[in-house]
Amino acid sequence: MPSSDSEDFESADEGRNSPSKKERKKRLSSSNYSDNLEFDLETKKDAPLAKSNPKDVAKSVDGWDDFDINEEAESSTKNISGKANVIKSDTKPTSVLNTNAKSEIQPEKSQDTGWDDFDDWGDTETSCNIKEDQLKPQSEKKHSNIKDVTERLAAASTKNEGWGWGWGVDSIFSTATAGISTLTSQVSQGISTVLETSIGAPDPEELARKSKDVHSQQTLSKEPSIEKPQFDISKNTDNETSFQFGSLISEVTKFVETTGTKVLAGGLDTLETIGKKTMEVLQDGDPGLAKKRAMLGLDPADKPVLSQVLREAKAKAEEEDRIREQKREAKEVHYESLFDDFEGLVHLEALEMLSRQVSMRIDERLRSVDPSKRQDIKETLQQVAELCEMPDDDEEEEMEESGDMSKPDALHERLLASTRDIGLKMQYQPLIKQYTETLEWLSSDPDLTEKAIYKRAVSSLAQATAFSVEVYHKTAEMLLVKPRRSTADEADALTQMTVVLTKHIGDIATLFTEKLNSITSEDKEQVNSHITNIFLEADNSSKYIQNAFHLALPIIQIGAV
Amino acid sequence: MVDPIFDYQFRLILIGDSTVGKSSLLKYFTDGKFAELSDPTVGVDFFARIIEVQDGTRIKLQLWDTAGQERFRSITKSYYRNSVGALLVYDVCNRSSFEHIPLWMMEAKRHIEPHRPVFALVGCKVDLVGTDNKIGARREVSCEEARLFAEENGLHHVETSAKTGLNVEEAFVLVAQEVYNRIQTGEYKVEDGWDGIKTGFNRPNGMDFNLLEAETVQSTCC
Numbered sequence: 102m103p104s105s106d107s108e109d110f111e112s113a114d115e116g117r118n119s120p121s122k123k124e125r126k127k128r129l130s131s132s133n134y135s136d137n138l139e140f141d142l143e144t145k146k147d148a149p150l151a152k153s154n155p156k157d158v159a160k161s162v163d164g165w166d167d168f169d170i171n172e173e174a175e176s177s178t179k180n181i182s183g184k185a186n187v188i189k190s191d192t193k194p195t196s197v198l199n200t201n202a203k204s205e206i207q208p209e210k211s212q213d214t215g216w217d218d219f220d221d222w223g224d225t226e227t228s229c230n231i232k233e234d235q236l237k238p239q240s241e242k243k244h245s246n247i248k249d250v251t252e253r254l255a256a257a258s259t260k261n262e263g264w265g266w267g268w269g270v271d272s273i274f275s276t277a278t279a280g281i282s283t284l285t286s287q288v289s290q291g292i293s294t295v296l297e298t299s300i301g302a303p304d305p306e307e308l309a310r311k312s313k314d315v316h317s318q319q320t321l322s323k324e325p326s327i328e329k330p331q332f333d334i335s336k337n338t339d340n341e342t343s344f345q346f347g348s349l350i351s352e353v354t355k356f357v358e359t360t361g362t363k364v365l366a367g368g369l370d371t372l373e374t375i376g377k378k379t380m381e382v383l384q385d386g387d388p389g390l391a392k393k394r395a396m397l398g399l400d401p402a403d404k405p406v407l408s409q410v411l412r413e414a415k416a417k418a419e420e421e422d423r424i425r426e427q428k429r430e431a432k433e434v435h436y437e438s439l440f441d442d443f444e445g446l447v448h449l450e451a452l453e454m455l456s457r458q459v460s461m462r463i464d465e466r467l468r469s470v471d472p473s474k475r476q477d478i479k480e481t482l483q484q485v486a487e488l489c490e491m492p493d494d495d496e497e498e499e500m501e502e503s504g505d506m507s508k509p510d511a512l513h514e515r516l517l518a519s520t521r522d523i524g525l526k527m528q529y530q531p532l533i534k535q536y537t538e539t540l541e542w543l544s545s546d547p548d549l550t551e552k553a554i555y556k557r558a559v560s561s562l563a564q565a566t567a568f569s570v571e572v573y574h575k576t577a578e579m580l581l582v583k584p585r586r587s588t589a590d591e592a593d594a595l596t597q598m599t600v601v602l603t604k605h606i607g608d609i610a611t612l613f614t615e616k617l618n619s620i621t622s623e624d625k626e627q628v629n630s631h632i633t634n635i636f637l638e639a640d641n642s643s644k645y646i647q648n649a650f651h652l653a654l655p656i657i658q659i660g661a662v
Numbered sequence: 663m664v665d666p667i668f669d670y671q672f673r674l675i676l677i678g679d680s681t682v683g684k685s686s687l688l689k690y691f692t693d694g695k696f697a698e699l700s701d702p703t704v705g706v707d708f709f710a711r712i713i714e715v716q717d718g719t720r721i722k723l724q725l726w727d728t729a730g731q732e733r734f735r736s737i738t739k740s741y742y743r744n745s746v747g748a749l750l751v752y753d754v755c756n757r758s759s760f761e762h763i764p765l766w767m768m769e770a771k772r773h774i775e776p777h778r779p780v781f782a783l784v785g786c787k788v789d790l791v792g793t794d795n796k797i798g799a800r801r802e803v804s805c806e807e808a809r810l811f812a813e814e815n816g817l818h819h820v821e822t823s824a825k826t827g828l829n830v831e832e833a834f835v836l837v838a839q840e841v842y843n844r845i846q847t848g849e850y851k852v853e854d855g856w857d858g859i860k861t862g863f864n865r866p867n868g869m870d871f872n873l874l875e876a877e878t879v880q881s882t883c884c
Contacts, residue, residue: 578737581737
């Protein structure tokens with residue numbers, strides 16, 4: 102950062118960033134609930150709100166047994182998804198899904214010659230994935246292809262939300278499912294019927310081979326077109342047996358949406374392809390899937406149940422939608438941005454600037470003073486700092502029930518009482534007004550939803566905190582221009598005020614959590630998650646308030662030296 | 663509440679003698695309202711509004727409304743540094759407020775250094791001009807004079823009224839556009855440790871959304 106501030110200027114921001122500023126910056130730039138994460142890493146672990154946590158996703162993807170699948174498949178699926186997680190210790194949603202897809206197809210594979218077949222598929226895959234290698238000998242292609250795939254697999258499992266594999270299996274799944282889910286359930290029932298009974302559906306192996314043939318021809322004749330998948334797509338829609346991974350999405354979607362027969366021919370083909378591809382990846386290092394099959398305890402005679410793949414893909418897509426929606430909602434109740442909107446952040450920043458400037462003035466005074474007096478000053482500073490220490494355990498704030506006074510009035514009374522001796526005209530109106538409004542809101546509508554209550558809770562906490570921080574900032578400014586300082590009184594007043602304010606934050610949190618507990622909700626888990634978060638945000642709020650108080654310390658101190 | 667979606671945040675500071683109308687100008691700009699009476703500002707107050715510059719880029723203006731009173735001078739000077747723009751505000755019916763402008767400008771330059779802010783010279787209370795029977799309501803600073811000063815010092819100049827709303831919007835848009843232009847030319851950039859210009863709240867955090875959308879498109883290409 103630039104450091105050329107003119108020497109005389111105590112520009113408050115001068116010099117290096119203080120740790121606290123950095124910390125705040127970090128918080129600002131990180132994503133939802135980062136503030137919690139930072140402050141409450143431990144507690145956060147239990148918080149059910151870690152929406153973006155891949156593990157959670159994996160966990161919920163595990164719950165496939167919710168889905169209505171035939172009994173036979175059901176047990177095996179449970180088995181698979183359970184074990185798949187064991188195999189792939191980095192339980193990413195993608196890999197879980199793939200494992201499943203693979204396992205479904207695998208037995209059918211084994212009826213065939215196995216490796217030869219994979220070679221074929223390898224070629225097909227090569228033709229669409231590896232542009233430069235088009236004209237190289239087949240064996241070499243295959244080799245590099247497998248390597249390529251392994252690398253991609255690794256890449257995909259290390260970074261969860263990146264582009265993953267070049268051909269993005271998971272997005273293919275989700276898109277395919279999106280298309281499919283627009284169909285009536287009849288269609289998908291139809292699909293599964295066909296699949297399971299193998300009526301009229303072309304043998305996937307056959308299709309695959311055809312596809313490969315067509316492909317290699319295409320590849321030889323016009324390799325540049327591979328660079329432009331869109332081109333291929335338009336071609337391929339006419340040719341149901343030929344497709345490329347790149348065009349899977351549009352193919353699947355189009356096929357599913359247009360005709361039933363095409364669904365069967367093209368859509369299943371596509372899924373077959375995906376399955377095989379996945380299989381191939383899985384099989385790497387485990388030829389014939391001997392080990393994995395053994396682990397999964399699959400009967401090699403099992404027929405593939407591709408409908409299962411569809412269902413699972415659908416479940417995954419729904420899960421993703423749900424997560425996306427939650428993220429959007431999370432932004433709406435993002436404490437940090439609300440706090441910023443209520444000008445809390447900028448008041449805190451301005452207070453920080455003042456605090457730093459005053460600290461520098463104190464240091465300056467210490468440097469310039471006679472060494473014999475230096476110790477005295479230091480002691481005075483220390484004494485002031487001690488005066489400003491928060492009482493350790495909340496000494497049960499003699500909760501004098503303020504008679505028939507309303508809650509906001511009582512709060513106002515307590516705040517005024519705490520700062521009676523500070524020698525300034527304190528302004529608490531915004532806090533009191535907000536408290537009044539909050540209480541009114543909570544008692545106005547008996548049919549509040551848990552979501553509405555939660556949103557309002559976070560917003561109220563952010564607003565109350567912003568107003569509190571503003572009080573510290575304004576107080577600091579007024580103290581600095583106060584003609585006669587009374588350090589002890591000021592220190593005591595601000596300490597008391599901090600106690601009242603943090604208690605107020607706790608009261609707000611309690612109001613909302615009580616409200617949440619009082620409503621009848623079918624989603625008890627969600628309510629509990631909201632309650633946990635409200636308390637986390639309340640804790641966060643208290644920390645902001647104490648931070649503001651801490652920043653005010655040099656401003657109190659300078660009055661004494 | 664401010665709509666959180668914006669591309670940049672610019673921090674602008676308003677400086678000038680007390681009672682020239684800085685807070686009223688800001689109140690009109692952010693609230694569309696004019697308050698006949700208002701308390702003198704203590705230290706600094708904050709306002710915010712999102713505007714769009716010519717190419718549609720959304721800018722959140724974070725406005726620092728400083729106290730004009732002499733007693734707060736030592737405090738307000740600590741607030742200058744992170745500003746990318748400064749509005750030098752005077753009262754067209756108050757000669758001395760205009761005469762202090764060079765001092766305000768020097769002070770701002772000195773504290774904002776090494777950054778070079780965009781300055782605008784903003785005359786307030788033009789609605790009072792013409793009702794010159796009342797005390798203090800006669801124009802004491804001509805438009806030409808102010809314009810000349812602005813030209814000499816390379817400032818934008820605008821005369822406003824927070825009562826009628828005349829040119830209030832323009833005053834801020836002028837500065838925002840100029841800051842934005844300087845970003846475009848590379849003269850200004852977002853810097854770590856300097857809060858004059860920041861990128862929007864939603865840009866970095868919103869990335870995951872863009873990625874999700876882009877991913878679907880991208881996967882049609884192998």
